[in-house]
Amino acid sequence: MAQRISDRALDFIINEMIEVVENSKDEIFNISEEARQEHEHLIKELKETKVKVAQHIDDGDQLEQKVRFSRQRLAEVSKYFDRYSENEIREVYEMTHAMQTKLAVLRQEESVLREKRDDLERRLISLSQTIERAEGLAGKISVVLNYLHDDFRQVNEMIEEAKEKQEFGLKIIEAQEEERRKISREIHDGPAQMLANILLRSEIVERTFRKREVDQALSEIKSVRKMIRSSLYEVRRIIYDLRPMALDDLGLIPTIKKYVATISDYHDLKIEFNSMGEEMRLNQKYEIAFFRLVQEALQNAVKHAEASLIQVKLEIGKNNLTMVIKDNGKGFDPGMKRDKSFGLIGMRERVEMLEGTMEINSSIGKGTTILIKVPYVPS
Incomplete structure (x- = not known):
């Protein structure tokens, strides 16, 4: 009986804890939003303020030049006052005084705008830090919630094992949260931005047609079509980054062919893919691994190698899988550490997890060749 009461109390405490944490997460999300x-809003206001500052500087410089000429004129009139009438002298004096007053006001407004600009920049930096901290805290709370939703009744029995696995589990969940945040940012910065631009350009097309400017409207339609194509590519790229559906449905080789065609078409780049051996379905982990290897190798070649030709060869042998990726890009010195070598490091780690080997042959100006061999016996 006491044990049951204890279990109920524990469940109550856990449920209360979960509710508090979820409410905290919602509050942090609202703060972040x-x-x-x-x-x-501040970015928009800062842009407008910078434009005003520049305009005031330009207006002030022009007015300052006019004041200088007016003062010279006033000095001349004062020196030879007997040559000018009283009205002419008064007119020159009043005009000079008015311009000097206007210049002083302009410079004062410019000073105020500069202070406002600097204050906006400081607030933007502070807000960026707040957003970053809120995102980090939300990720940590998500980790806690994932644990709280697990079955706590087995905690006492598995406490020793949990201690050993805790750090590893946290890393996995944090990696999941980081991946979700990355996907969210990619969608926001990629397709979402492109679709917003497409909507804006479509409105321009509509207005242009109403004005009967057919040639300009056709040009805008071509631009919209190009933006739609880029948006579609970004969506497909994000899907491929997550997990290409064709990999489960068709297998490794058809998926690689489709991916190669997409990359080749989008980047206007010649990519050749050849497969040798029996075209068959492989163990799932090998299909995923080799697709990711091809994906990373092509992305490296496109981004960093500046290649015009990439060749990919995959051979399914009796006892191993062999893949060669070769490009005619600018190459690099494999013996030197590079800031952008994280892709190659990830490829090597993936190959080593499959107990395989990876060799990189490259030299500056002569392209790069990657040779991957992984032991594999078809089941």
């Missing part, structure tokens, strides 16, 4: 909206 409000900060993000304020950030966007």
Whole structure:
């Protein structure tokens, strides 16, 4: 009986804890969203303020030049006052005084605008830090919630094992949260931005047609079509980054062919893919691994190698899988550490997990060749 009461009390405590944490997460999310909206508003206000500052500087410089000429004119009139009438002298004096007053006001407004600009920049930096901290805290709370939703009744029995696995589990969940945040940012910075631009350009097309400017409208339609194509590519790229559906449905080789065709078409780049051996379905982990290897190798070649031709060869042998990726890009010195070598490091780690080997042959100006061999016996 006491044990049952204890279990109920524990469940009550856990449920209360979960509710508190979830409410905290919602509050942090709201703070983050409000900060993000304020950030966007400040960016817009900062742009407008910078334009005003530049305009005031330009107006002030022009007016300062006019004041200089007017003062010279006033000095001349004062020196030879007997040559000018009283009205002419008064007119020159009043005009000079008015311009000097206007210049002083302009410079004062410019000073105020500069202070406002500097203050906006400081607030933007502070808001960016707030958003970053809120995102980090939300990720950590998500980790806690994932644990709290697990079955706590087995905690006492598995406490020793949990201690050993805790650090590893946290890393996995944090990696999941980081991946979700990355996907969210990619969608926001990629397709979402492109679709917003497409909507804007479509409105321009509509207005242009109403004005009967057919040639300009056709040009805008071509631009919209190009933006739609880029948006579609970004969506496909994100899907491929997550997990290409064709990999489960068709297998490794058809998926690689489709991916190669997409990359080749989008980047206007010649990519050749050849497969040798029996075309069959492989163990799932090998299909995933080799697709990711091809994906990373092509992305490296496109981004960093500046290649015009990439060749990919995959051979399914009796006892191993062999893949060669070769490009005619600018190459690099494999013996030197490079800031952008994280892709190659990830490829090597993936190959080593499959107990395989990876060799990189490259030299500056002569392209790069990657040779991968992994032991594999078809089941």
